[in-house]
Amino acid sequence: MRFTINGKSYEADVDVRTSLLDLAREHLGLTGSKKGCDHGQCGACTMLVNGRRINSCLSLAVMHQDDEIVTIEGLGTVENLHPLQDAFVRHDGYQCGYCTPGQICSAVGMLDEAAKGWPSHVSSDLSQVSLDDAEISERMSGNICRCAAYPNIVDAIREIAGQQPKVDA
Structure with missing residues (x-):
């Protein structure tokens, strides 16, 4: 599967049951978004998908292959903070x-x-x-x-x- 995260293209061979949060953290090394409750109740996993905020722990990665995904790593850098x-x-x-x-x-x-x-x-x-x-x-x-x-x-x-x-x- 191919994903666009923080303006970069990624390929990942993941199970169709993998959440967007787990794709980012466990498969792509983007660990800024956190797993708090894994039930969509705390917001620690919030990412932007096509400009809208979502709880990435509740969303399957496979659903977002054609989307623009932004994590905290994509908002700014140490030298140039958002x-x-x-x-x-x-x-x-x-x-x-x-x-x-x-x-x-x-x-x-x-x-x-x-x-x-x-x-x-x-x-x-x-x-x-x-x-x-x-x-x-x-x-x-x-x-x-x-x-x-x-x-x-x-x-x-x-x-x-x-x-x-x-x-x-």
């Missing part, structure tokens, strides 16, 4: 770092959804999405951080979304 990676560092949007790749990939997808005007369950105005704390928290609710870095994650996302982070007095 703006969200940089914001997470500056806002200390991580503690242990285990959930961070999924959080960042999810935030990239979420910001694209908001830019397209897709409402969430808490959107007060369906014609114009405003990324306040409640909106960001709702949209990121599929990504769990067991270290509880949520306020810093929200600050990092809000900054990249073009809003100033809330400063506690």
Whole structure:
């Protein structure tokens, strides 16, 4: 099977039952995306497929042979961080770092959804999405951080979304 991940073409001979997460981690050495729960409940495995965020532990690799897949490794480099990676560092949007790749990939997808005007369950105005704390928290609710870095994650996302982070007095 042939896959395009982070702009590179890969060939892998994998069982048709192999998840996209296991393809990346176990067969291609792309270990940035993490296996947290393996049930689609924590978001540590979030990747972007054709620009949309998915839980890669729940998606079979064979389903994505013609898709553009982006993992955390494809967003930026140490020398040239993606703006969200940089914001997470500056806002200390991580503690242990285990959930961070999924959080960042999810935030990239979420910001694209908001830019397209897709409402969430808490959107007060369906014609114009405003990324306040409640909106960001709702949209990121599929990504769990067991270290509880949520306020810093929200600050990092809000900054990249073009809003100033809330400063506690």
